[in-house]
Amino acid sequence: MTLPSLAETTALIRHRRSIKPVDMDPQRPVEAALLTELLENATWAPNHGMTEPWHFHIFQGEARQTLAESLQNLYRQTTPAAEFREDKLKKMGENPLLAPVIVACVMERKGGNKIPEQEELEAMACALQNLMLSATAAGLASFWSSPPVLETPEFQTWLGLQNTDRCVGLMYLGWPRPGLSWPRSVRQPIANKITWHESAISTTNPNA
Numbered sequence: 001m002t003l004p005s006l007a008e009t010t011a012l013i014r015h016r017r018s019i020k021p022v023d024m025d026p027q028r029p030v031e032a033a034l035l036t037e038l039l040e041n042a043t044w045a046p047n048h049g050m051t052e053p054w055h056f057h058i059f060q061g062e063a064r065q066t067l068a069e070s071l072q073n074l075y076r077q078t079t080p081a082a083e084f085r086e087d088k089l090k091k092m093g094e095n096p097l098l099a100p101v102i103v104a105c106v107m108e109r110k111g112g113n114k115i116p117e118q119e120e121l122e123a124m125a126c127a128l129q130n131l132m133l134s135a136t137a138a139g140l141a142s143f144w145s146s147p148p149v150l151e152t153p154e155f156q157t158w159l160g161l162q163n164t165d166r167c168v169g170l171m172y173l174g175w176p177r178p179g180l181s182w183p184r185s186v187r188q189p190i191a192n193k194i195t196w197h198e199s200a201i202s203t204t205n206p207n208a
C-alpha cells in the first residue's frame with residue numbers, strides 16, 4: 001500500500017472548506033457506494049475504549065423534504081420568542097433541499113461509567129473530520145451544521161434517539177455546483193499557537 005505523502009496530506013487538509021448547501025448541485029446524486037466508503041472512513045477515527053459511538057442517519061431523495069419540514073416545525077416549537085429568527089426558519093426549510101445528501105451524525109453513548117461523554121463527543125469530532133477530508137478527496141463539498149434545535153428533546157424523539165445520545169451535527173454533502181470558485185480561508189500563524197518546552201523548568205508552583 002502506498003500512503004499519500006505528507007505534502008499530499010497537507011494539501012488535502014488545507015483544501016477542505018465548509019461549502020454551504022447553496023453551493024452544491026442538488027441534481028447530482030452521491031452514489032451509495034461512495035457515501036458508504038466515506039462513512040466507513042469516518043469510523044476509523046480514534047475512540048477511547050473502542051466504543052465506536054457513532055451512528056449515521058442518511059437523508060436523501062424525498063426524505064430531505066421531511067427533514068426540512070421537521071426542522072422548521074421543531075424550530076418553531078422550541079425556540080424562545082426572543083431568539084426566534086425568520087431567516088433561520090427559512091434556511092432550515094431550504095438547506096436540506098439544496099444538498100443531495102444530509103447525514104445526521106449521532107453520538108450513541110456506549111462508554112457507560114468508564115468513558116466520559118466528553119471523550120465520545122471528541123471521537124465524533126474526529127470521525128466527522130475523517131468524513132469531511134474523505135469527501136474533499138473525492139471532490140465533494142461538505143458542510144457541518146449544528147443548529148441548537150439538534151440538542152432539543154423534541155428533535156431526539158423525532159429521530160428516535162435515546163436521551164443519552166447527542167446529534168452533533170447535520171453533515172451536508174454534495175458535488176460543488178458548476179462554476180463554483182472554491183472558497184479561501186486563513187489561519188493564524190502557527191507560531192502564535194505553540195509553546196515549546198525544552199529547558200528545565202521548576203517542578204514546584206512558583207506562586208506557592
Ligand SMILES: Cc1cc2nc3c(=O)[nH]c(=O)nc-3n(C[C@H](O)[C@H](O)[C@H](O)COP(=O)(O)O)c2cc1C
Binds near residue numbers: 144
Ligand atoms: C462543531 C462544529 C459545528 C459547526 N456548526 C456550524 C454551523 O452551525 N453553521 C455554520 O455556518 N458553520 C458551522 N461550522 C463550520 C465552521 O463555521 C467552519 O468550519 C469555519 O468557519 C472554518 O471554515 P472552514 O471549515 O472552511 O475551514 C461548524 C464547525 C464545527 C467544527
